[in-house]
Amino acid sequence: MQAVSPSSGDPVLVVSDIVKSYGDRTAVNQVSLTIGAGECYGLLGPNGAGKTTTILIITGLLTPDSGSVSMAPDSAPVTSPHARRRIGYVPQEIALYDDLTARENLRFFGRLYQLSRGELKTRVEEVLESVGLTDRADERISTYSGGMKRRINIAVALLHKPSLLVLDEPTVGVDPQSRNLILEHLEQLRDSGIAILYTSHQMDEVERICTRIAVLDEGRILASGTRNELLAELGEYLDHIQLTCQGFSAPVEAQIAALDGVVGVKYVGTTLDVTGHDAAKLLPEILTVLGRHGVDVAGLSVERPDLEAVFLHLTGKALRDV
Numbered sequence: 001m002q003a004v005s006p007s008s009g010d011p012v013l014v015v016s017d018i019v020k021s022y023g024d025r026t027a028v029n030q031v032s033l034t035i036g037a038g039e040c041y042g043l044l045g046p047n048g049a050g051k052t053t054t055i056l057i058i059t060g061l062l063t064p065d066s067g068s069v070s071m072a073p074d075s076a077p078v079t080s081p082h083a084r085r086r087i088g089y090v091p092q093e094i095a096l097y098d099d100l101t102a103r104e105n106l107r108f109f110g111r112l113y114q115l116s117r118g119e120l121k122t123r124v125e126e127v128l129e130s131v132g133l134t135d136r137a138d139e140r141i142s143t144y145s146g147g148m149k150r151r152i153n154i155a156v157a158l159l160h161k162p163s164l165l166v167l168d169e170p171t172v173g174v175d176p177q178s179r180n181l182i183l184e185h186l187e188q189l190r191d192s193g194i195a196i197l198y199t200s201h202q203m204d205e206v207e208r209i210c211t212r213i214a215v216l217d218e219g220r221i222l223a224s225g226t227r228n229e230l231l232a233e234l235g236e237y238l239d240h241i242q243l244t245c246q247g248f249s250a251p252v253e254a255q256i257a258a259l260d261g262v263v264g265v266k267y268v269g270t271t272l273d274v275t276g277h278d279a280a281k282l283l284p285e286i287l288t289v290l291g292r293h294g295v296d297v298a299g300l301s302v303e304r305p306d307l308e309a310v311f312l313h314l315t316g317k318a319l320r321d322v
Contacts, residue, residue, distance in 0.1 A: 042210030088157030147178020
């Protein structure tokens with residue numbers, strides 16, 4: 001059966017109420033989600049939250065106790081050969097042969113995907129270029145850095161042009177430059193129309209590349225939605241702008257308080273605290289008022305609510321607690 005390429009936004013993966021227990025411990029507890037084409041869906045949670053177990057069920061490598069996982073539009077179970085051919089999986093652990101070169105690894109896995117000789121040759125060169133490793137393709141994997149190995153790991157998962165790419169913490173243990181290259185590549189893949197499921201306990205990665213996010217803890221999805229929808233879980237979330245300044249006065253305070261979006265103004269000693277909506281818009285306006293009144297600003301900082309604050313609010317513990 002020929003796979004149908006989904007249009008942007010069309011459902012690609014449908015997960016319904018999956019449950020998985022090990023003895024008395026429930027690792028995944030009635031998890032449901034849908035991922036569309038061109039969407040990056042993030043599973044955000046600490047180590048032990050159930051992310052990897054969820055991934056193994058979604059890729060058909062683990063059988064749930066109950067619930068179902070299927071690929072749209074034909075509702076093919078992920079355990080079927082037809083569905084598996086449409087999934088690319090990047091595990092936490094490097095799944096490459098150290099004694100082979102990158103190109104040899106790609107050829108080997110391409111044969112497992114049953115790509116024809118001509119298609120395999122073309123796809124190997126295309127994925128090497130996409131991960132920026134064409135010039136190192138004929139060197140053994142054993143000589144690669146951790147970041148380079150992870151990029152080839154992703155290249156392997158892309159060989160057969162999957163409609164769904166599943167990544168389980170693909171930036172663990174890599175240097176900042178490689179981490180940024182991986183995230184840039186995933187952004188490009190998302191924008192090209194591939195559906196992506198991305199697990200991480202790194203909040204900044206999830207915020208950067210994911211269009212929708214689920215907060216997962218103790219095997220259960222506590223909340224899901226866009227970044228702004230999750231921030232709404234905090235109630236009226238406000239940005240905090242703090243400035244160190246001299247020459248502040250009551251008239252200046254009144255003008256800042258009158259700015260659209262300002263909720264509160266407090267000045268103690270040399271510290272001005274402003275709370276309000278949309279710090280990016282407010283900060284230039286505040287600096288304009290201060291400059292007009294000759295107030296000298298020696299320093300400033302901006303704090304904005306983030307997903308870690310949401311996680312703390314929902315679970316009562318820090319994002320990286322284990």
